[in-house]
Amino acid sequence: MYELKFDGSLCQTCPTADCLVKCQYMDLEKDEAKKQMVNIWEGKDSFVFEGCVTCYACEEYCRRGNHPFYLITEKREEKGLLTAPRAITKQWINIGEPQGKFKVGKPGERVLSFGFMPEFFKMAKGRLFQKAMPSFIFGQEFFCNVVYIHFANTSIIKKRLPMIMENFRKLGVKEVVCLHDECYGSFAHLAPAYGIEVPFKPIHYFEFLYERLKELRNDIKPLNFKVAYQRPCSSRLSPDKHRLVRDIMDLIGVRLVEREYQDENALCCGGIYAMCFGYDLANDVQRRNMDDMAKHGAEYCVFNCPACQGTLGEKVAKMGIKPIHMIELCRMAIGEA
Amino acid sequence: MTDIMHSLADIVGEDYVSSQPEEIYFYARDPGLMPPHEPDYVVVPSTVEEIQEIVRLANREKTPVVPMGAGLALTGLIIPLKGGIVIDMKRMNRILEVNEGARYAIVEGGTSQGQLSAYLEKNYPRLRHSIPDAPPTATIAANVTIHGQGRLTQQRGFNSDMVGGLEVVLPSGEVCKIGSCALSFGWFSKGPPLPDLSGLFLGWFGATGIITKLAVKLYPRKKFRDVEIFVTDRGELVPDIVYEITHTEMAEDVLIFTQPMPLMFRDNHHVSFYITGDTDEELEFKRKLIWKALDRFIKAKDGGFMGIPPAMKPTLLEMPQRSASRLADVKRGGGFEYSGPIIMVEKYPECSEKLKELASQYGLAYSGMVRVIDGGHSMMFAFAFAFNRSDPDMMENTRKALKEVSDFVLKVGGVYWKPTVEEQRMALENMDPNTRKLMKMIKENLDPNGIMNPGNWEFIS
Ligand SMILES: Cc1cc2nc3c(=O)[nH]c(=O)nc-3n(C[C@H](O)[C@H](O)[C@H](O)COP(=O)(O)OP(=O)(O)OC[C@H]3O[C@@H](n4cnc5c(N)ncnc54)[C@H](O)[C@@H]3O)c2cc1C
Numbered sequence: 014m015y016e017l018k019f020d021g022s023l024c025q026t027c028p029t030a031d032c033l034v035k036c037q038y039m040d041l042e043k044d045e046a047k048k049q050m051v052n053i054w055e056g057k058d059s060f061v062f063e064g065c066v067t068c069y070a071c072e073e074y075c076r077r078g079n080h081p082f083y084l085i086t087e088k089r090e091e092k093g094l095l096t097a098p099r100a101i102t103k104q105w106i107n108i109g110e111p112q113g114k115f116k117v118g119k120p121g122e123r124v125l126s127f128g129f130m131p132e133f134f135k136m137a138k139g140r141l142f143q144k145a146m147p148s149f150i151f152g153q154e155f156f157c158n159v160v161y162i163h164f165a166n167t168s169i170i171k172k173r174l175p176m177i178m179e180n181f182r183k184l185g186v187k188e189v190v191c192l193h194d195e196c197y198g199s200f201a202h203l204a205p206a207y208g209i210e211v212p213f214k215p216i217h218y219f220e221f222l223y224e225r226l227k228e229l230r231n232d233i234k235p236l237n238f239k240v241a242y243q244r245p246c247s248s249r250l251s252p253d254k255h256r257l258v259r260d261i262m263d264l265i266g267v268r269l270v271e272r273e274y275q276d277e278n279a280l281c282c283g284g285i286y287a288m289c290f291g292y293d294l295a296n297d298v299q300r301r302n303m304d305d306m307a308k309h310g311a312e313y314c315v316f317n318c319p320a321c322q323g324t325l326g327e328k329v330a331k332m333g334i335k336p337i338h339m340i341e342l343c344r345m346a347i348g349e350a
Numbered sequence: 351m352t353d354i355m356h357s358l359a360d361i362v363g364e365d366y367v368s369s370q371p372e373e374i375y376f377y378a379r380d381p382g383l384m385p386p387h388e389p390d391y392v393v394v395p396s397t398v399e400e401i402q403e404i405v406r407l408a409n410r411e412k413t414p415v416v417p418m419g420a421g422l423a424l425t426g427l428i429i430p431l432k433g434g435i436v437i438d439m440k441r442m443n444r445i446l447e448v449n450e451g452a453r454y455a456i457v458e459g460g461t462s463q464g465q466l467s468a469y470l471e472k473n474y475p476r477l478r479h480s481i482p483d484a485p486p487t488a489t490i491a492a493n494v495t496i497h498g499q500g501r502l503t504q505q506r507g508f509n510s511d512m513v514g515g516l517e518v519v520l521p522s523g524e525v526c527k528i529g530s531c532a533l534s535f536g537w538f539s540k541g542p543p544l545p546d547l548s549g550l551f552l553g554w555f556g557a558t559g560i561i562t563k564l565a566v567k568l569y570p571r572k573k574f575r576d577v578e579i580f581v582t583d584r585g586e587l588v589p590d591i592v593y594e595i596t597h598t599e600m601a602e603d604v605l606i607f608t609q610p611m612p613l614m615f616r617d618n619h620h621v622s623f624y625i626t627g628d629t630d631e632e633l634e635f636k637r638k639l640i641w642k643a644l645d646r647f648i649k650a651k652d653g654g655f656m657g658i659p660p661a662m663k664p665t666l667l668e669m670p671q672r673s674a675s676r677l678a679d680v681k682r683g684g685g686f687e688y689s690g691p692i693i694m695v696e697k698y699p700e701c702s703e704k705l706k707e708l709a710s711q712y713g714l715a716y717s718g719m720v721r722v723i724d725g726g727h728s729m730m731f732a733f734a735f736a737f738n739r740s741d742p743d744m745m746e747n748t749r750k751a752l753k754e755v756s757d758f759v760l761k762v763g764g765v766y767w768k769p770t771v772e773e774q775r776m777a778l779e780n781m782d783p784n785t786r787k788l789m790k791m792i793k794e795n796l797d798p799n800g801i802m803n804p805g806n807w808e809f810i811s
Contacts, residue, residue, distance in 0.1 A: 097651070097654060098653050099583050099651055100581040100619075100652075100653055101581060101656060107614050110613055131661070291648040292641035296638075323659060323660045324657065331630060
């Protein structure tokens with residue numbers, strides 16, 4: 014019943030076809046790119062189904078408000094074209110299944126969403142979160158489910174997301190600060206694309222951190238680190254929030270190294286690639302990405318997503334680049350970590 | 351005090367012998383499903399000489415003796431089925447020698463796995479032994495006596511294959527050296543190039559003698575160790591997957607598990623393998639070879655590597671791994687038993703189907719846990735069930751399910767591992783008659799009075 018809002022005529026008249034022209038994993042000229050996108054929209058076959066590695070970036074590249082990646086995902090699902098091995102998809106669907114094991118702190122009108130990433134229990138503390146905690150929620154019952162677009166499975170999202178919204182509605186919260194970038198992407202981008210009503214205002218935790226750091230400005234001691242930022246796939250769903258990375262870094266005196274694979278050109282952590290496509294793709298992407306960090310003298314690799322940190326953290330550490338989550342970095346700047 | 355009690359006290363000292371009800375209660379049972387049976391005495395010797403004396407006494411009195419390690423074999427092997435004397439080996443726990451160059455350790459017959467691994471970690475950080483996933487109190491001698499398997503089994507075979515020699519108190523009370531140590535000061539081989547007499551004791555559950563010392567072979571401990579888990583929803587592909595992994599010869603240990611809980615594991619089969627290396631390059635090289643070997647399954651979408659959450663890694667890497675112990679209490683009440691036949695890897699699909707069928711038929715919590723043995727020549731497939739000890743119906747259902755496993759095992763060409771008395775009987779009945787005759791000859795010649803762990807490997811002619 015929830016249908017993707019996609020306007021094919023926008024593709025037909027698109028002057029750039031950036032969605033596929035800019036793709037880092039396929040090499041397409043504008044005309045071909047446009048043709049393939051229209052093919053996909055019309056339900057025809059396309060080699061894009063083979064070549065797309067589910068990095069989500071085309072959602073950002075499209076400047077006309079269309080949803081190229083969601084469309085690819087929908088059509089893949091319709092055609093039964095799997096991205097991931099069946100067992101992996103099954104496993105992830107099981108992982109996200111609500112089991113009544115959720116945790117709710119003392120939710121006020123504004124609540125912190127930990128998604129179901131237990132890492133946030135350790136991070137959401139200290140002065141940054143003084144005013145916000147213990148208003149938090151955690152668990153599959155509040156899980157944004159966006160990850161399933163990696164697995165060409167939007168039907169599970171359409172089934173679960175409305176129930177998740179209902180759980181939020183029952184809590185009566187007005188604002189949800191999403192500590193996981195994916196959740197924000199889901200509530201602010203994916204849900205509207207499918208006409209799923211979101212009963213609260215989603216707030217990206219970057220905004221929360223930025224505002225809070227401004228309040229704590231006097232406590233900030235510039236860190237003077239040179240860092241590389243690991244942009245997660247989900248950040249492509251909320252590119253308007255990406256600028257906050259620089260704003261926050263400026264505020265805490267951290268210098269973002271100007272490297273090749275950042276901003277629009279960022280590379281995925283490779284976690285999903287390893288699961289879906291095997292060694293070569295994951296290894297190639299990770300190697301290029303990490304070498305690029307090292308080449309530009311990054312002392313820290315700053316993560317937005319704990320899952321990316323889980324995938325790449327140890328690897329960058331072995332190269333002498335310290336892995337750190339954005340929240341921890343900000344806590345460090347106010348002398349807490 | 352009875353005469354036997356007096357004599358035992360004379361041998362080991364009064365503090366180390368008991369016939370008090372609380373001790374008798376404890377030594378009458380194990381954590382498995384076998385009904386308890388009380389011993390008459392429990393004795394805790396500390397020297398070989400004391401064990402010799404105890405065995406001589408038992409022979410004179412025609413009283414059974416049952417050697418016991420930690421009592422964790424679960425299949426009733428230390429339950430004194432005919433009463434008599436339980437010899438608790440725990441005080442014989444000295445680590446006597448480590449030969450670093452020849453890579454072996456000589457330990458006493460009651461030394462636990464945990465003791466040896468802690469000792470090596472502290473004093474010989476470049477050496478390790480094949481640790482089973484049993485709780486660390488499990489003893490090394492008992493484990494090889496039952497042909498246990500451990501963390502190096504995929505590469506090196508059964509833990510009993512990794513024995514470098516034995517010292518045994520025979521049922522007559524004599525002490526006998528087995529292996530190279532019979533002729534040399536070196537404990538480097540349990541048999542070759544001499545006739546391999548270790549087979550007279552390994553696999554006999556103490557029914558032919560008591561191991562008082564043994565040499566355990568040690569192997570390089572690499573600086574780094576990592577684990578990967580390959581997941582498939584098609585059980586019938588598991589033998590192929592194992593074949594590819596073992597073909598690379600890069601994995602240290604290969605385990606498989608299939609279980610419905612936690613939910614993330616439902617409906618899939620998980621082949622986990624461990625890799626080791628002294629450098630990152632070595633580790634990565636091994637990882638890459640195995641990943642590439644499984645590429646065709648990924649391409650066909652038949653399987654893939656799961657991303658192991660960082661919080662799960664330490665649990666998977668710990669030795670022993672506690673997941674089996676955790677399963678032991680899912681139903682609360684601490685009941686856990688598995689039948690773990692040794693069977694060809696090609697039988698994995700049938701075994702996992704059977705396990706699911708039995709669990710659903712009897713309404714049991716289950717886990718299928720596999721350890722690949724010796725490069726894939728065979729595997730131990732544990733049909734594991736957890737039950738609540740205070741729920742007699744659940745216990746009875748577990749018994750029934752395990753009985754069905756016993757029947758199934760023979761049909762699919764499996765051989766019982768650490769069999770219950772009932773399974774021993776089934777094995778003897780079904781084996782080649784001349785093999786049975788040979789086993790009987792060995793048992794009767796070594797233990798003419800039938801005092802050694804009677805009820806086990808018992809030959810009803
Ligand atoms: C959670 C769990 C996980 C397990 N995982 C594993 C595993 O990964 N690998 C594995 O191999 N096993 C495993 N086991 C089974 C078992 O615990 C081990 O094999 C363990 O090594 C048995 O040692 P024990 O000291 O408890 O033996 P016991 O139960 O005390 O004895 C076993 C047999 O050996 C005989 N015996 C004891 N000492 C001597 C001796 N000195 N001389 C002669 N005979 C002797 C006994 O009479 C008995 O017949 C597991 C058990 C549990 C509960």
